[in-house]
Amino acid sequence: MSRIGRKPVDVPSGVTVSVSKDNVISVKGPKGELKETIDRDIKVEIKDNTVELVRPTDQIRHRAMHGLYRSLVSNMVKGVTEGFKKEMELVGVGYKAANQGNILDLSLGYSHNILFEIPKELKIATAQEKGKNPTITLESIDKQLLGQVCAKIRSLRKPEPYKGKGVKFVGEVLRRKAGKSAGK
Numbered sequence: 001m002s003r004i005g006r007k008p009v010d011v012p013s014g015v016t017v018s019v020s021k022d023n024v025i026s027v028k029g030p031k032g033e034l035k036e037t038i039d040r041d042i043k044v045e046i047k048d049n050t051v052e053l054v055r056p057t058d059q060i061r062h063r064a065m066h067g068l069y070r071s072l073v074s075n076m077v078k079g080v081t082e083g084f085k086k087e088m089e090l091v092g093v094g095y096k097a098a099n100q101g102n103i104l105d106l107s108l109g110y111s112h113n114i115l116f117e118i119p120k121e122l123k124i125a126t127a128q129e130k131g132k133n134p135t136i137t138l139e140s141i142d143k144q145l146l147g148q149v150c151a152k153i154r155s156l157r158k159p160e161p162y163k164g165k166g167v168k169f170v171g172e173v174l175r176r177k178a179g180k181s182a183g184k
Contacts, residue, residue: 003067004066004067004070004071005053005055005063005066005067005069005070006066007070008047008050008051008052009050009051009052009070009073009074009077010049010050010077011049011050011051011077012049012077012081013049014029014030014081015027015028015029015030015077015080015081016028016029017046017051017073017077018046019038019044019046022037023037023038023039023040023042023044024036024037024038025038025044025073025076027073027076027077027079027080028080029077029079029080029081030080030081031079031080031081031082031083031141032079032080032141033080034076034079034080034141034142036069036072036073036076038053038069039065039069041055041056041062041065042054042055042062042065042066042069043055043056044073051073051077053066053069053070053073072144075143075144078143079140079141079142079143080141083139083140083141084139084140084141084142084143084146085137085138085139086137086138086146086147086150086169087135087136087137087138087169087170088135088136088137088138088150088153088154088167088168088169088170089133089134089135089136089167089168089169089170090106090108090133090134090135090136090166090167091133091159091164091165091166091167091168092108092109092157092163092165092166094107094109095107095108095109095133095134095157095165096128096134097126097128097134097135097136098126098128099118099124099125099126102117102118102119102120102122102124103115103116103117103118104116104117104118104124104126104136104153106153106156108156108157108166108167109157109165114156116152116153116156118138118149119145119149121140121141121142121145122138122139122140122145122146122149123138123139123140124136124137124138124139125137135170136153138150150169153167154166154167154168154169159172159174161174161175161176161177162176162177162179164176
């Protein structure tokens, strides 16, 4: 992780990065503002349009934290400029998705529909075209929150290996199994 930590994070124009006394880094950009508390051992240096993170020693813990926080800061900068987007599809007969505001209504083959509340920081859109699987599109500036919500939705009905039914990411390749072979 130390090789990742050594790379400086480029700050594009229109984005401001600031560090408070209690090591909270805040990044403001055109899409919003994100804050992250950084470990007290890692020092943040802001030089003309770049952010560098410096570790005090070569201990394993410091090297791991160095790479981690560099990646988090990089994701924050990318989030406030471009944002992050994930698409999921529901594979299975009768599987449906609809949303009213930030409430996601999923029909995944259980006896009742699942109502899932999406955090207000995320934007959600559902689409159901004829002949195609229903899709859920989630957008956010916070990569960590977006991934966590997508993982929770996927865990409601994971894709099974025989027919591939379940909630999966668009473009995800599933490992399929052959099933039973014929008797005699």
